[in-house]
Structure formats: structure tokens, C-alpha cells
Amino acid sequence: MAWKVSGQSVELCSCKMLCPCWLGPDGEPDKGWCGGAFAFDIREGNSDGVDLGGSSVAFAAEWPGNFFGGNGTARLYIDEGAGADQRRELEAIFSGKKGGHLEGLFGAVITKWLPAQVTKVDIQWGDNPSVTVGSVGQARLQPMKDPAGRPTKVQAAAAQAGFQIDSMDLASSKGSRWSDPDMRAWEGDSGTLHRFNWST
């Protein structure tokens, strides 16, 4: 059951910048509900002997209210470049079935998992990070900065602790969209960029 993954990730959702769910259970999402997605670019990783370096996986979910209220519906999208062993391990890790903090987190906020899909998951970095998940999700983010060019950051927000993300840079996801036919379609505004280093 041992696994370790590290890399960079992108998150976006249907709320205006900044999604109030990041800051705790007291905030109401702008639309009353929240549709969100995470994309993970795994630079290094291993799960029970299976190398996960260079793989990509995305997660999308919808919640009827604030993220902390739970009752979410979610799906994983695993990059088609992954081998069968990698797909099995990535699905187990990112759905919380292989323990670690994701087990507790997703156990608390996701009630229904839709079947995982294998599709193209492409994550590009640089000045304007982008994520493409098959024909379902297309996102392009505009990192936010102060007049001196320093990245706008949030640290120690409640949901960051749940994801074990120390610091996140804010990035507008305006113009992005997510339209999985089995979930509510939404367009982005709030967005964040992070590094992760997770293990059991």
C-alpha cells in the first residue's frame, strides 16, 4: 500500500476568484453549488513498485454546496499514455483507495465516484499554464501578480490543509470550461497553482 507522488498541479472551479470553499465551511459558493477540477502533473512517483514519473491524472467533481459539506460526485481522468499498471495505481491513489490523506479527504467530501476514464490529459506550464482533458475540459490560467510582479499567494487555507498543499498561487481561469456529460457543465473563474509531495 506504499505510494509516493510529487509534482505540480492546477485547480480551477466555477466560483469567482477566490473560491470561498478554499477558506473553510462558512463560505457559500457563488452559484450555490461548486464544480471544480484538479490536474496533476506527476514528475516523480512510485506505487508498490510501479513507476509513476511522467504520468498525468485529472479529477473533476461537483458539490451541491460548499466543498466541506461533502456529498460530491467525482470522476478521475487518467492520461492515455499511462500503462495498465500505472492506470491501476493512479486510480487507486487518486480515488483514496490506497490510503494516505486522500483517503480521508475524498472519503469526507465525495459520495459518488463515476467510472474513471482514460483520455488525453495534457498539462502545459509557463506563463499561462493550460490543461486539456480529452474533449471534456479545457483550461488556461492567468497567474495573478502584484504591481512588483510577485505572485499572489494563499497559505494555510482550510482546504489546503486537506489536500496537504502548503502554498498556492492564484491564477484566473476565466474562459476555461468543463463539460463532462455525467456532471453539471461549468465555466471557470477561480484558479490556483501548486506543488504537491504526497506519500503514505
Added chain:
Amino acid sequence: MAWRMTGKIVEACSCKMVCRCTLGPAEPDMGWCSAGQLMLIERGNSDGVDLSGTKAALALQLPGDFLGGVELARLYIDEATSSDQRRELEAIFTGQKGGVWGGLRDAIARWLPTEVASIEIEAGEKPSFRVGRIAEGRLERLKTEQGRQATLENAPVAAAFGVETLELARSDGARWEDPDLRRWQAGGFGAVEAFDWSG
């Protein structure tokens, strides 16, 4: 014209957490935004006048987000200050003595006459404020279960106020009821911020 002040701001506004105006351009939750900034000046001096331990408050009324400008503002100065201190504080905060407040001068269309009132500000673990009978609020700091303070850093609009880090704190229940300004209750956004201003 030389002045310098260091201390803490306790802030609340009519927006939900996080006030989108700090990240502007953005649409405030109410369409408009009203904000209160309470300034606890721990150390300060302006042209030889000691400002240490003084307190001031600022009410801002905005028709939209901050980048759209402030239509109306009022400064409140604590009644415990001397006439010299009041003169210097009013000159600084209305932008007449330069520095960060001088830079904000063009963003504020109209100032109501300054008022002298009893001002209480607590910027520690349990932030709170009171401005006479006009405004009061108690803030709840946002922290993780491990006790880490949630912060917003390098927000584009906060930079205009010379603020780098906002320690986020919910302001539910706070109110501001100046008869010459739009009355408002906090939407939830609040923060405690350190400042080091000079001009």
C-alpha cells in the same frame, strides 16, 4: 513633510471572504463595496509630532470595485489624540503628506469632514474594533486545525495600501452605520495586516 508609521490594520467589508476587490478588477459580491479600515499606529512620527499609540479609522464607500475608485470616504481620529496629532494624522491619511496615502489621493473622489470619536482596536488573536456608536466588529481568525494562520500575500490591490500580507479573519456581524455613508454589515471578509508607511 517627513513622516513614518508602523502598526496594524484591522479591516472588514461588505463582501464575502475573500473580498474580490483585493484581487481586482472584479465585481464585489453586492455590486458595490463598503469597507472599514482601523489603523493601530504602534510607532509613528510626523515632522516631530509623536504618533505612537494613536488610532484612526477610515470608512470607504465604493460604487463598484476598488479599481473603479472610492466615491466617499471619512476619517475618524481617536479622541485621545492631541490637536497636533490630529492635524498630522488627518494630513497623512488624506494624502497631503505623500507616501502611500498620497498615491491613493486620486482614487478617493470626496472626503467627508473628519470626525473625532472613541476608537478601540484589538489586532491580536481576537481582533475587534469599535468606532464610537458608528461601527463595531469582532473577527475570527481563519486557521487550520494545526493552528496555522491563513494568509493572502501580494494581492494586487492590497499593494496600493502598502500591504504585503493579509491575515484572513471572518468579520460576520461587523457593522458600520455612519449616517452620511451607506450603512453596511460585513459580508464575512476581514483581515489583519501589518503596515510600515512613510512619506
